[in-house]
Amino acid sequence: MSDQPLLQAVSVSKIYSGRHGAGVQFADLDVKPHQITAIIGESGSGKSTLLKLLYGLLSPQKGQILYKGEPILGPHDKLIPGHDSMKMVTQHTDDLNLHASVWDNVAHLLPNTDLQAKQQRTTELLKQLKLFHMADKRVVELSGGEKQRVAIAKALVTSPEVLFLDEPFNQVDTSFREGLQRDIRRIVDETGLTVVMVSHDPAEVLSMADELIVLRNGEIVEAGKPEELYTNPVNFYTATLLSNCNVVEGEEAKELGIKTNLSRVVIYPEWISIDKKMLSNKWKVMQILFKGPYEELWLTYNDLNIRVFNLQLGKFPIGKGVSIKVNKYKAF
Structure with a gap:
């Protein structure tokens, strides 16, 4: 089912x-x-x-x-x-009562015919969404993330x-x-x-x-x-929507060792590796963006620019020539 x-x-x-x-x-x-x-x-x-x-x-x-x-x-x-x-929650949390407590915002949709069940359900939702410790706070005092949690708890309290x-x-x-x-x-x-x-x-x-x-x-x-x-x-739009990928047109693909009759090639940054075994170091490191566990390298050759993810922090300074290998690509 x-x-x-x-x-x-x-x-x-x-x-x-x-x-x-x-x-x-x-x-x-x-x-x-x-x-x-x-x-x-x-x-x-x-x-x-x-x-x-x-x-x-x-x-x-x-x-x-x-x-x-x-x-x-x-x-x-x-x-x-x-x-x-069904229930809907948007990014605005407009339906919250800013001057009421977190508890009251969540609980008020439940009937008063069974106060024990009302208290039990409200407590359950506040604990699930990590709000129980601030149950007595007014919503106006909360951060944006905390307000969004209250809005979701309020939407879920009636068990949609x-x-x-x-x-x-x-x-x-x-x-x-x-x-x-x-x-x-x-x-x-x-x-x-x-x-x-x-x-x-x-x-x-x-x-x-x-x-x-x-x-x-x-x-x-x-x-x-x-x-x-x-x-x-399957769709070029999907590829560019889901990743900040490299898009290579026509003849430019040959510079990366890619042979295809299709007009556009998509290469995710993680599909490219820096290859120390290759002798040609024609790709120059033009920019380095520190991302914490990895660096994002911007490489250039002639008029072609590509992004590569590098796990070897600090190994490739700006201006250094490197060789790269395209391990995977998608042509459209």
């Missing part, structure tokens, strides 16, 4: 007039239960529109959104839009089956971001929650998602496991 889609878009289109973005065109996708499905694309690619269609905040002009095989009603057919079994996250980590400091991502991953694994998230950051989707959907100009251009899409992208 877990292989059956929980949520489906069937030939869904929502096109905006004017300059409101690309919208979504003829989108088909399946969201499997108990997994994290991530939608990634450039700004204006239709990511948030697709998320709102799946939740029922927007009505498609064509096609259908199905939840467990039943159509999801949009705002044209439902007074309060949004499916009752699907949680939508729209660019949830944009306002979260890097120091908080990875911890929050790990906690969401753990909650999915422990509870069977289904998460559909939107992001423009490849680092987020590659580390969190079970399934990845790539959106461009409102159309789904590729979908699959994050590792598969990263290592073997």
Whole structure:
């Protein structure tokens, strides 16, 4: 049963007039239960529109959104839009009561008919999201990352089956971001929650998602496991979206020992190694960016510039000539 889609878009289109973005065109996708499905694309690619269609905040002009095989009603057919079994959290946390405590923000959606169950559920969520120690703090006193945790706890307190996250980590400091991502991953694994998230950051989707959907100009251009899409992208857009890669055109590929009839070659920086065995040191180190456990080297030869990841810190100073070897590439 877990292989059956929980949520489906069937030939869904929502096109905006004017300059409101690309919208979504003829989108088909399946969201499997108990997994994290991530939608990634450039700004204006239709990511948030697709998320709102799946939740029922927007009505498609064509096609259908199905939840467990039943159509999801949009705002044209439902007074309060949004499916009752789903919740959405955005990057803004606007629905939080800033002057109420963390506890009250999370607990107030639960009924008072069983106060013991209300206290137990609120405590459980605050502990899961590492908020219990600040339960009595007012939300206005919290950092951006802490507010986002409260917003997620509030969304989960009524035990929805699907949680939508729209660019949830944009306002979260890097120091908080990875911890929050790990906690969401753990909650999915422990509870069977289904998460559909939107992001423009490849680092987020590659580390969190079970399934990845790539959106461009409102159309789904590729979908699959994050590792598969990263290592073997079918689409040039996917390759450049998921990695800050080297793009080599036509004749330039020959300078790297690549023979292909295709017009563009994509090479990830980690697919290139500095080869001390080769005699030709024609590539010059022009810039070095320290990245902690590795350095990012910018190399140049004639008019061609490429990026290489170097684990041997400090071994190649600026101006040094090096030889390189392309271990893998993808031609389009």
